[in-house]
Amino acid sequence: MKTMxxxxxxxxxxxxxTPQEAFNAIADVGAWWxxxxxxxxxxxxxxFSVKFGETFVDFKIIESVPGKRxxxxxxxxxxxxxxxxxxWNGTRVVWDINPVGNATEIAMTHIGIVxxxxxxxxxxxGWDEHIKSSLYKLLSEGVGLPA
Numbered sequence: 001m002k003t004m005x006x007x008x009x010x011x012x013x014x015x016x017x018t019p020q021e022a023f024n025a026i027a028d029v030g031a032w033w034x035x036x037x038x039x040x041x042x043x044x045x046x047x048f049s050v051k052f053g054e055t056f057v058d059f060k061i062i063e064s065v066p067g068k069r070x071x072x073x074x075x076x077x078x079x080x081x082x083x084x085x086x087x088w089n090g091t092r093v094v095w096d097i098n099p100v101g102n103a104t105e106i107a108m109t110h111i112g113i114v115x116x117x118x119x120x121x122x123x124x125x126g127w128d129e130h131i132k133s134s135l136y137k138l139l140s141e142g143v144g145l146p147a
Contacts, residue, residue, distance in 0.1 A: 009110040009124055011131040015139040019067040019097045022104045025139050026070060026095050032135040032144030041072070052147055054080035057088060070095045082118050106135070 015022060029048060030037035039048030039059075046061040056078050063071035072093040078085050091112030098105045108131055113123055130147070138144030 007114045009113040009120065009127060010107065011127055012105060012107045013132055013136045013139075014100060014103050014105050015136065016103050017139050019099055019104050022097050022106050022139065023067045023070065023095075025135065026097075026106070028138070030146060032138045033130050033146055035146045037146075042070075047075070054078065059093070062092070068097055079119060081122070084118055087117060087119055088112070106131075 017025070024042075025032065027040075027042040029041045029050065034050035034052060036051040037048065038051075040046040041048045041059070041061060042064065044061055044064045046064075047059065049056055049058045056076075057074060058076040059072040060075050061070060062073045063069060072095075074088040074091045074093070076086075077088040079087055091110060094109045094111060096107045096109075098107070108127070110123070110127065113120055117123070134145040
């Protein structure tokens with residue numbers, strides 16, 4: 001039997017919070033990812049944008065199961081430092097939230113951002129910082145480090 005391995009970017013953190021607290025923190029995008037956040041990021045059909053200087057990304061929530069899972073679809077973007085400034089368009093950011101003992105595991109997979117992607121190395125570093133440091137700090141200390 002062949003096992004499938006994914007090459008999409010993935011980051012995982014474990015926090016001493018409930019799955020619902022983790023879900024709520026992920027939806028509070030402005031508290032851990034981008035100070036320039038507009039919209040809502042919790043319920044199906046919510047739309048939101050993040051902006052960093054010339055760079056912006058627009059999302060639509062296409063799946064939301066409170067305390068368990070949320071999926072963001074990239075509907076538009078301008079990744080100004082890449083030759084393909086629209087590389088994220090149509091990609092999905094999937095957040096899976098699972099209880100692990102008394103803690104909660106958050107696994108984020110950016111489907112469509114693979115090692116062959118132009119932004120993979122830079123985006124991996126950025127996502128690592130935002131998830132493993134800022135989102136983790138928001139959940140463990142109450143204050144994130146949004147850019």
